[in-house]
Structures are given as C-alpha cells and as structure tokens.
Amino acid sequence: MRRIILLATIGLITCSCDQTSTSHTGSFSLKPIPGSITYGGQPRMKLTKSPIGSQVPHRFTDQWGDDVYETYIIQPDRSLRLVDRKIIERRF
Known part of the structure; x- marks a missing residue:
C-alpha cells in the first residue's frame, strides 16, 4: 500500500x-520506462513490413514484478510512438 x-x-x-x-x-x-521498447531511444531495427498506423503490443515485467502492457503505433518515419500503458500489480 x-x-x-x-x-x-x-x-x-x-x-x-x-x-x-x-x-x-x-x-x-507517455515516457518510456525500463523495459519499454523505446527506453533509451528508438530501436535500431525499422519496421519496414508493418503498415503505418498499425499497433504493436508489448508485454514485460517491471523491476517490482508487476506486469506492464504497452501499445505502440508505427509512425510514417517507421519510429514507434508509445500511446498506452497498463500496469497490473501482482498481489503476494
């Protein structure tokens, strides 16, 4: 708590x-957090086959053990823009 x-x-x-x-x-x-795809800058690999405007889901566990669900949208320059984040806390 x-x-x-x-x-x-x-x-x-x-x-x-x-x-x-x-x-x-x-x-x-939204600002990227440790574990986000864009934390530390854009990824080096460009998403050339994905259509512009498509959504890219990403799931990871943060440093506290909580599940984080993020959604990115591919921009016209093939960069990723973070548009949504949901954090599901683990209850022990």
Whole structure:
C-alpha cells in the first residue's frame, strides 16, 4: 500500500512538470520506462513490413514484478510512438 501511495505521489509531481503535449487537443505523451521498447531511444531495427498506423503490443515485467502492457503505433518515419500503458500489480 505504501508503494502505491509513493508511486501516485511521484506520478502527480512528474505529471505536472515532465510531460510534453503532442497535439493541439491537450493529450500528453507517455515516457518510456525500463523495459519499454523505446527506453533509451528508438530501436535500431525499422519496421519496414508493418503498415503505418498499425499497433504493436508489448508485454514485460517491471523491476517490482508487476506486469506492464504497452501499445505502440508505427509512425510514417517507421519510429514507434508509445500511446498506452497498463500496469497490473501482482498481489503476494
């Protein structure tokens, strides 16, 4: 429970000063976390056979053992844009 409160507090602090607007509608971009495909930059391999605008799902376990589900969209320059993240906490 303490971890949830700590993460919520950190999320509120970073939400107000770390996110950048990506469109005129006021939506914000998600920042990659360790384990994300784009953490540390775009992947070296270009997705040349996938159609532009298609979704790429990605699932991994974060450093706390929680399951993370991310969704990326392929951009016209073949880079990936992170558009959704769901974190499912493991209960012990």
